[in-house]
Amino acid sequence: MKFNQFVIIGLGRFGSSLGRELINLGYEVLGVDRDEEKVQELSNILTHAVVADATEEEVLRSVGARNFDCGVVAIGDDIQASILATILLKELGVKKVVAKAVSDLHGRVLERMGVDRIIYPERDMGVRVAHQLVSPNLLDYIELSKNYTIAELAVPNCWSGKSLEDVNPRGRFGCSIVAINKPKGMIIAPMAEDVLAQDDVMVVIGTNDQIEQFQQSITGA
Missing domain, CATH: 3.30.70.1450 (Regulator of K+ conductance, C-terminal domain)
Known part of the structure; x- marks a missing residue:
C-alpha cells in the first residue's frame, strides 16, 4: 500500500525531521503539537501544521486525523501522551499507526496496543x-x-x-x-x-x- 498523507503528532527533533523529509519526498504532511513555537517553525514547510492537544479525541477528529493514510506518534518526553494519542489514532481507524518509543517498556506497551511499527530512534x-x-x-x-x-x-x-x-x-x-x-x-x-x-x-x-x-x-x- 502506498501512503500519500501523513499526520505527525509531536514536532520535536524526530517528528520535525521526519516531516521535513516526507515533504522533500513529495508527500502531504499534517503536523500537530501543543507547542506553538514548534508549529510556527514548521508552518511554511509542512502541508499543514496546527497547535493542538492530540490526547483529546475531538481535537483529532477536528483536524481530520482519520482521513490520513498513516499516523506517526513522535512524542518522546511524555509517555502517557504518546500512549493516549496512539490509542486515539487506532480508535479513529487510521490505516497505519507508527509510534516512537523511548524505552523497551514503552515499546512493549505500544506493541500490545497493536501499533503497526515501533521506532527506537536513539537505540x-x-x-x-x-x-x-x-x-x-x-x-x-x-x-x-x-x-x-x-x-x-x-x-x-x-x-x-x-x-x-x-x-x-x-x-x-x-x-x-x-x-x-x-x-x-x-x-x-x-x-x-x-x-x-x-x-x-x-x-x-x-x-x-x-x-x-x-x-x-x-x-x-
Missing part, C-alpha cells in the same frame, strides 16, 4: 553508528528483522575491476548484492557480469551472520 542510531565504527567499509546498516540486515558497503580497492561473478557473495557467504550505487547512477538487481569500481557502494542483503562474514572478508581484502 537504532546507536546500533548503526557502532557497526560503522568497527567496520571501516560499512557506510550504513539497517536491521530489517531480528535475523536479516541490509547494509551499504564500500568496494575495497582490491575488488576494483572485478565482476560480481568473481566476488561471488551468494556462493561464498549466502548474502546478495541487490544494487550497486555508482557515481553515474544506481544499478538495481545487477547481473553477474557487472563490474565493481573503487568508488562504488554495494547494497547487500542477508542474515546478520552472512553480512558479518561478508564485512570481514572486505576488511581483510
Whole structure:
C-alpha cells in the first residue's frame, strides 16, 4: 500500500525531521503539537501544521486525523501522551499507526496496543553508528528483522575491476548484492557480469551472520 498523507503528532527533533523529509519526498504532511513555537517553525514547510492537544479525541477528529493514510506518534518526553494519542489514532481507524518509543517498556506497551511499527530512534542510531565504527567499509546498516540486515558497503580497492561473478557473495557467504550505487547512477538487481569500481557502494542483503562474514572478508581484502 502506498501512503500519500501523513499526520505527525509531536514536532520535536524526530517528528520535525521526519516531516521535513516526507515533504522533500513529495508527500502531504499534517503536523500537530501543543507547542506553538514548534508549529510556527514548521508552518511554511509542512502541508499543514496546527497547535493542538492530540490526547483529546475531538481535537483529532477536528483536524481530520482519520482521513490520513498513516499516523506517526513522535512524542518522546511524555509517555502517557504518546500512549493516549496512539490509542486515539487506532480508535479513529487510521490505516497505519507508527509510534516512537523511548524505552523497551514503552515499546512493549505500544506493541500490545497493536501499533503497526515501533521506532527506537536513539537505540537504532546507536546500533548503526557502532557497526560503522568497527567496520571501516560499512557506510550504513539497517536491521530489517531480528535475523536479516541490509547494509551499504564500500568496494575495497582490491575488488576494483572485478565482476560480481568473481566476488561471488551468494556462493561464498549466502548474502546478495541487490544494487550497486555508482557515481553515474544506481544499478538495481545487477547481473553477474557487472563490474565493481573503487568508488562504488554495494547494497547487500542477508542474515546478520552472512553480512558479518561478508564485512570481514572486505576488511581483510
